[in-house]
Amino acid sequence: MSLPEIIRGKVYILGDNVDTDQIIPAQYLTYNPAIPEEYRQFGKYALIGVPGAQGGLPKGHIPFHDATDDFVSPYTILIGGKNFGCGSSREHAPIALNAAGIKAVIAEFYARIFFRNAVNGGYLIPFETPFRLCDKVCTGDMLRIELASSTVVNETTGEVFHLRPLGDVAPIIEAGGLFPYAEKTGMLSPKS
């Protein structure tokens, strides 16, 4: 997998401290992500634990899925406030977002394990902003993330925002995750 130059799609907005129990509640962890049909199920339950008023800000009470597809959400980009993905180490959290079609998350900062899992599993790109982007964009706006310049353009309003550079994890993200990165750097011998 190589990195896309542009990630474009509708955005879904959440607030601060979106924990892994909200992203994928414990009762759905019995699916085994190693089995493709079960992996797909995680998309259906992604964000089902978010309390209604906090889903789809600023209005709230906007469902993450629409009537056309139970598994894949119409949204491509997720924006949260601070400490996104706090709580458990369940890799099912970035998996659920990936299965629901989320390609990138933008937050002020992440809880450590969620960030690692997202990067090492190559499920989505976790971008950070030095300011609260979740207060400046509305659920449903059309966004375009341009990776080369670390900018995000709100096509709905015309505003442009800057993202933090990806930093030390950039090589892992570019490689597509921990395994391809380890192969690239000689830590692992490439699979035949």
Next chain:
Amino acid sequence: MAGMTLTEKILAKHAQRDRVAPGENIWVDVDVLMTHDVCGPGTIGVFHKQFGKNAKVWDRDKVVIIPDHYIFTADAMANRNVDVLRAFVKEQNLPHFYDVGTDRYKGVCHIALAEEGHTRPGEVLLGTDSHTCNAGAFGEFATGIGNTDAGFVMGTGKLWLKTPPTMRFVFHGELPPWLMAKDMILSVIGDIGCDGATYKAMEFDGPGVYSLNMEERMTLCNMVIEAGGKNGVIAPDQVTLDYVNARNKLGKKYEVVKGDPDATFEFEKVYDLAKLKPVIAKPHSPDNKAFVDELVGMRLDRAYIGSCTGGKITDFRAAAKILNGNTVKIDTFIVPATTEIAKNLKTETLDGKTLEQVFLNAGAKIGEASCAACLGGPADTFGRLNSAIRCISTTNRNFPGRMGNKEAEVFLASPLTVAASALNGFITDPREYFA
């Protein structure tokens, strides 16, 4: 050159380096990898996919598999996941497996690791569970990882880690009888916030820490993740060594590591235990701190005493002191973390009654050793909050929906506070029972 903290020294040693500095990314050798029924199947999937169907784990003796999350449930998928673990253990011929339905079954992984001698000073322990930081109580580096990372470790015995800076929390004085380690850690989390230690190590120090037994030290380290911490750690002393040596059935050698006296801490906070009062975390975050005396009288529907952070024998001794001879006013659930603790409930006595009798006489219900309702789980899980009720609990998280229903309210507190509150049906200051 400034010295290194305990965390830095352990990581440097495992990266075969003389020194590491905070922020440096290093590849470390792993001493123990733990996984359980929720993350094990995914980890095994990653391992097979990446290393091949016939691949072998890097070291059979270093992989520990502990089913504990969804155990006493009729949920077919949950039971299927334990079967996935069984098949893998058989395929790899793994010696450290604590299977459900056998004499070896243990219960909650973090306490099982300690009781079965898998936690040792100076080592690196990684587990597919965020509360793996629990084992830092033994003076080792321990942290939670995901399936991809764990699959990588299974095949290579290594993982890249970013060296965290260390924050130090020093406790002076000694705990009065109405306070427990849970009050200490809920204070810290409330003070620094649920992201106050993100990416950082939290080291606990001072006479107030070294007067605690190992179970209470585990309670401190267990909850550093609730402040975003990467690992919690307490330098080993004689109490640590006595516990570890008594449990070291496997006869593993280990090397005690201590921080340098001139190590640099990024942050330091000093507490005086003589000034601390019982602490509680209000819904829906463990950092939503209040003192119990500010909330006295708030009506409750349920009390829950269990989990890795609140279901050890020390927790039950504390609860029993208050429940002994009294009757609870609300549904009260007792869930021992491990089968060893469950056995101790039947043998340890208070005023001539076993702890089990004390609880049953008080009207509490006792469940089987496992994670149970700490993380909600399938609908038939013992103690699960299936409706929007208000619960006081000794567990470690009160996020929306964590114990079941997402409209339910969970208050986190020490076993003393939970037991006192169970007797009244409203939040109660345990100091009332120590007059």
